[in-house]
Amino acid sequence: MVRDDLYITxxxxxxxxxxxxxxxxxxxxxxxxxxxxxxxxxxxxSGNNTCPATMQVLDTKEFVPNANLxxxxxxxxxxxxxxxxxxxxxESASPLSPDKIQLVVKEIGGEEKESGRNCSFDDLSKIxxxxxxxxxNRMFLxxxxxxxxxxxxxxxxxxxxxxxxxVVELAVRVLDSVSTEFGDxxxxxxxxxxxxxxxxxxxxxxxxxxMKQGSSRPESRIAAVRIIQSIAIDxxxxxxxxxxxxxxxxLVNSIAPRTDPPLVDAVLSCLISISMxxxxxxxxxxxxxxxxxxxxxRSPSVPAATAEKALKLLESVxxxxxxxxxxxxxxxxxxxxxxxxxxxxxAATEVAVTIxxxxxxxxxxxxxADAVVRSNGLTRILLLMQSNCSPAVRGMSTxxxxxxxxxxxxxxxxxxxxxxxxxxx
Numbered sequence: 384m385v386r387d388d389l390y391i392t393x394x395x396x397x398x399x400x401x402x403x404x405x406x407x408x409x410x411x412x413x414x415x416x417x418x419x420x421x422x423x424x425x426x427x428x429s430g431n432n433t434c435p436a437t438m439q440v441l442d443t444k445e446f447v448p449n450a451n452l453x454x455x456x457x458x459x460x461x462x463x464x465x466x467x468x469x470x471x472x473x474e475s476a477s478p479l480s481p482d483k484i485q486l487v488v489k490e491i492g493g494e495e496k497e498s499g500r501n502c503s504f505d506d507l508s509k510i511x512x513x514x515x516x517x518x519x520n521r522m523f524l525x526x527x528x529x530x531x532x533x534x535x536x537x538x539x540x541x542x543x544x545x546x547x548x549x550v551v552e553l554a555v556r557v558l559d560s561v562s563t564e565f566g567d568x569x570x571x572x573x574x575x576x577x578x579x580x581x582x583x584x585x586x587x588x589x590x591x592x593x594m595k596q597g598s599s600r601p602e603s604r605i606a607a608v609r610i611i612q613s614i615a616i617d618x619x620x621x622x623x624x625x626x627x628x629x630x631x632x633x634l635v636n637s638i639a640p641r642t643d644p645p646l647v648d649a650v651l652s653c654l655i656s657i658s659m660x661x662x663x664x665x666x667x668x669x670x671x672x673x674x675x676x677x678x679x680x681r682s683p684s685v686p687a688a689t690a691e692k693a694l695k696l697l698e699s700v701x702x703x704x705x706x707x708x709x710x711x712x713x714x715x716x717x718x719x720x721x722x723x724x725x726x727x728x729x730a731a732t733e734v735a736v737t738i739x740x741x742x743x744x745x746x747x748x749x750x751x752a753d754a755v756v757r758s759n760g761l762t763r764i765l766l767l768m769q770s771n772c773s774p775a776v777r778g779m780s781t782x783x784x785x786x787x788x789x790x791x792x793x794x795x796x797x798x799x800x801x802x803x804x805x806x807x808x
Contacts, residue, residue, distance in 0.1 A: 393405060394459070396417075397459065399418050399419035399422050400416065401422040401423065401435055402419060404419065405456065406419040406453075407420075407421075408421070408448070408453070409449040409456070410423060411447055411448075411449045412446050413441055413442050414436075414439050414441065416436045417449045418435070418446075421515055422602075423435075423446060425605075425645070427444050429645065429648050429649070430691075430692075431644075431687075432444065432687055433688075435644060435645070438684045438686065440687070484509070484510060484513050484524070487506055487509055487510060488510070488527065491506050491533060504550050504553065507550060507553040507554060508553065510524070510557055511557050514557060514561060515560070521560055521561045521564045524557075525562075525564035525566070526565075531562075531571065532574055534554055534557060534558040535558070535571070535574035537551075537589075538554060538558070538575065538590050539575065539577065539587045551592070555589075555590060555606050555610065558606070558610060559606035559609050559610050562609070562610065562613055568614060569616065571613060571614050572620050575587060575590070575610070576614060576620060576623060576624075584627045585623035585627050586624060586627040590610065590611070591607075591628070591629070591630065593607040594607035594608055594611065594633065595629070601643040604646055605643075608649040608650055608652075609652075611653055612649075612653040612656050615653075615656050618659070621657045621659055621660050621663070622660045622663065625658075625660065625663045625666070631666055632670055635654075635670045635671065635675055636675075637650045638650060638651065638675040638676065638678075638679060639678065639679070640682035644686060644689065647689060651695075651696055652692060654667070654672075655696050655699060661703065664700055664703040665706070667706075668700060668705045668706045668709050673697065673700060673706065673709045673710055673713055674713065674716070676696060676697045676716065677713060677715050677719050680693055680694070680697075680716070680720065680722075680723055681715070687727050687731075690723055691727050691728055691730055691731040691734070694720065694723060695734055697720070697738060698737060701742075702741075707741070707746060710738070710742060710751070711742050711748040711750050714750065714751075714753070714757070717739070717754035718754050721735075721754075721758040721759075721760040724739070724760075725763055725767055733773060733775060733776050736764075736767070736776050736779050736780060737779065739760070739764075739779075740779040740783060743755060744779070744782045744786055747786070752787070756787070761784070764783055764784060765780075767780055
């Protein structure tokens with residue numbers, strides 16, 4: 384960013400609110416907020432239905448190119464093209480043709496397994512720029528013989544002393560960008576998971592380092608989390624990933640309302656996947672995952688997709704004995720589940736009711752039942768039954784009402800309406 388002791392000031396509205404990078408392809412949502420196309424597409428593809436900047440629920444997930452802003456950015460870039468920004472090597476690198484990209488990849492990979500030690504930031508910047516141009520380019524890279532294997536080798540065989548942290552981060556982001564097009568996650572698992580006889584940690588240290596530390600921008604950490612999730616595809620790999628040194632602790636600590644929303648969303652997706660093995664659930668309980676999920680569910684600005692994932696993870700963690708005991712003892716968490724039962728989505732409603740049914744009906748925990756009553760849960764459950772809920776939700780709601788021995792007067796004491804309520808029993 385420095386040139387002859389002068390600084391280039393990037394206009395704030397040229398930067399994407401998600402990546403904080405200068406936008407290459409600015410597009411506007413229905414809320415009027417403009418983002419870089421690749422960043423907002425990832426946000427929406429993750430299941431979110433809100434505007435990241437305003438947290439407004441989107442009427443439509445379609446976006447339109449912001450041609451005026453694109454033109455302004457191009458004009459500004461051309462005026463400052465001789466004054467490179469310190470963090471814009473990837474941005475300033477001109478996209479190359481497929482033939483030239485193949486030559487760059489060949490130079491990085493070479494014939495030796497670890498010849499990537501000579502990989503430079505500029506090399507990967509060219510590849511990253513090429514990948515960001517289009518899905519066709521990403522498909523080209525994903526199908527290029529040996530390309531994904533080369534990136535995996537970079538992460539496994541090279542340490543910080545071999546590559547600078549920015550190079551490692553960029554390698555992670557490029558691998559994440561082409562992993563969907565690559566499609567063969569069994570092969571990706573084979574390339575990235577380290578056998579136990581070679582290392583106590585199944586994940587490459589460089590990948591863990593990016594996930595835990597990364598740069599000030601969250602994109603690299605999000606990419607690392609998504610790669611980790613993509614290789615946890617069966618019971619063995621899920622367990623191997625979960626038992627990598629410090630992984631669960633860092634993921635749990637990343638669950639917080641003040642953390643970057645796309646990062647929280649990616650972390651929740653990853654934890655849902657790797658929490659499936661039975662012996663992982665008690666570990667998450669000991670790491671205070673339930674308290675973290677409580678705070679996410681309590682946040683008034685949490686996106687609907689994130690709240691749904693938080694409920695799914697809570698259901699998974701509380702399915703073990705230790706988790707259910709922790710949940711029932713946390714009245715604030717139970718109350719948060721009650722409040723989200725009708726406010727997120729049909730899928731979230733079913734998960735929330737399942738959690739309450741398990742705690743109050745199956746385990747007959749009195750503390751959980753008291754928390755439901757305090758949060759006006761009985762009224763919510765009855766109203767839910769009168770909605771167009773699924774048969775499963777209706778059945779569990781009926782069980783809950785039975786154990787509370789509710790009657791219309793006590794249940795609806797705080798609900799003023801002329802609706803005739805028909806009790807289910």
